[in-house]
Amino acid sequence: MAVCDEKGARVIEFQAVRKQYGNGTVAVEELSLSVPVGTVTVLVGPSGCGKTTLMRMVNRMIEPSSGSVLVDGTDVRQRDPAQLRRGIGYVIQQAGLFPHRTVLDNIATVPILDGQTRRAARARAAELLDRVGLPAELAKRYPAQLSGGQQQRVGVARALAADPPVLLMDEPFSAVDPVVREGLQDELLRLQDELDKTVLFVTHDIDEAIKLGEKVAVLRQGGHLAQCAEPDELLAEPADDFVTSFVGRDRGYRRLSFVDSHDLKPRPVPTVELGTAVDPSDQWRLAVDTEGKPRGWLAPGHGAEAVLSEKSLVAGGSLHQQDGPLRGALDAALSAPSGQGVVVDSEGASLGVVTAEEVLALLERRRAAS
Numbered sequence: 001m002a003v004c005d006e007k008g009a010r011v012i013e014f015q016a017v018r019k020q021y022g023n024g025t026v027a028v029e030e031l032s033l034s035v036p037v038g039t040v041t042v043l044v045g046p047s048g049c050g051k052t053t054l055m056r057m058v059n060r061m062i063e064p065s066s067g068s069v070l071v072d073g074t075d076v077r078q079r080d081p082a083q084l085r086r087g088i089g090y091v092i093q094q095a096g097l098f099p100h101r102t103v104l105d106n107i108a109t110v111p112i113l114d115g116q117t118r119r120a121a122r123a124r125a126a127e128l129l130d131r132v133g134l135p136a137e138l139a140k141r142y143p144a145q146l147s148g149g150q151q152q153r154v155g156v157a158r159a160l161a162a163d164p165p166v167l168l169m170d171e172p173f174s175a176v177d178p179v180v181r182e183g184l185q186d187e188l189l190r191l192q193d194e195l196d197k198t199v200l201f202v203t204h205d206i207d208e209a210i211k212l213g214e215k216v217a218v219l220r221q222g223g224h225l226a227q228c229a230e231p232d233e234l235l236a237e238p239a240d241d242f243v244t245s246f247v248g249r250d251r252g253y254r255r256l257s258f259v260d261s262h263d264l265k266p267r268p269v270p271t272v273e274l275g276t277a278v279d280p281s282d283q284w285r286l287a288v289d290t291e292g293k294p295r296g297w298l299a300p301g302h303g304a305e306a307v308l309s310e311k312s313l314v315a316g317g318s319l320h321q322q323d324g325p326l327r328g329a330l331d332a333a334l335s336a337p338s339g340q341g342v343v344v345d346s347e348g349a350s351l352g353v354v355t356a357e358e359v360l361a362l363l364e365r366r367r368a369a370s
């Protein structure tokens, strides 16, 4: 049986928990898993594999048939459910907001129940609105007057309002489109950097799991824990055929997200500055602004303009942040019209270029060295 057993403090601990529903369905089968303090642990697996059941056992919305769930070292059965839930934020798909309360009052609900004055709770709610990246003018709107992504942000703000040490998030971003979803994921990572909550996050999307989880627990049908590992390890060494097929065919490429690029050396590239005169050339040249930030490429044969303007340029590819994950470097090279990925510093100024060949050669050298 795969077990996720960290040394050190754990906030949530599942000890041989099993759940069989009244109709005989075994949703979770003798599963042990611990969620370390201050980490994001993701439960991922196909539909019906028991993720939600497992998560809801933490706040006693569902009771296990056998085994125990501990929060902060105490069996949750010894805790009063209402009191237990105050210390556990809960975010669900479609946000689950109260439709007849304004955004601000939705966020302030739990602190008011907790005994805060309406004024203090609303002030805190306004602060949280800002923290989850929503403009203050949305405060007086009702949930139906928000987009799906905005509603999800309000859902996250509401869960954070009582400042709970633990957050349960059940497919919170699955109802929004991929672009909004990516924004919400980035926001969660940024918030987590500041807040250091212990988060148990459920998704059926392996990409989301790998992006968000410091630990990823892969479940398979019948609530079996197939593997629990850091994302990099999951991609590098899937425990069995099920995990291999679940993490997908392009896992080699995706794994580059966890490989650093500190020894990748950008090469100098011929550059031309926007707004200046340029001569013709048979090479691709990188166009930059006065601060050295890339603005696009000037194709071979172009030039001889009195003043170089944006309309002469071919749009550039993605940019690779110096020392960022190697996937970014390969992507920059593959997406650039010149085949040369631009490496930028923290200010966004160009440091030079790398080709896909150079990225692969670096990987080869590292492999040989290890």
Ligand SMILES: Nc1ncnc2c1ncn2[C@@H]1O[C@H](COP(=O)(O)OP(=O)(O)OP(=O)(O)O)[C@@H](O)[C@H]1O
Pocket: 021, 022, 023, 025, 026, 027, 045, 046, 047, 048, 049, 050, 051, 052, 053, 054, 204
């Ligand atoms: N109240 C219930 N009574 C009987 N069976 C249930 C009940 N709730 C869930 N199940 C069953 O238990 C299994 C696990 O369900 P659960 O909702 O935990 O899975 P899940 O992994 O969260 O699925 P999804 O990704 O589709 O939300 C499923 O087979 C489901 O049909």
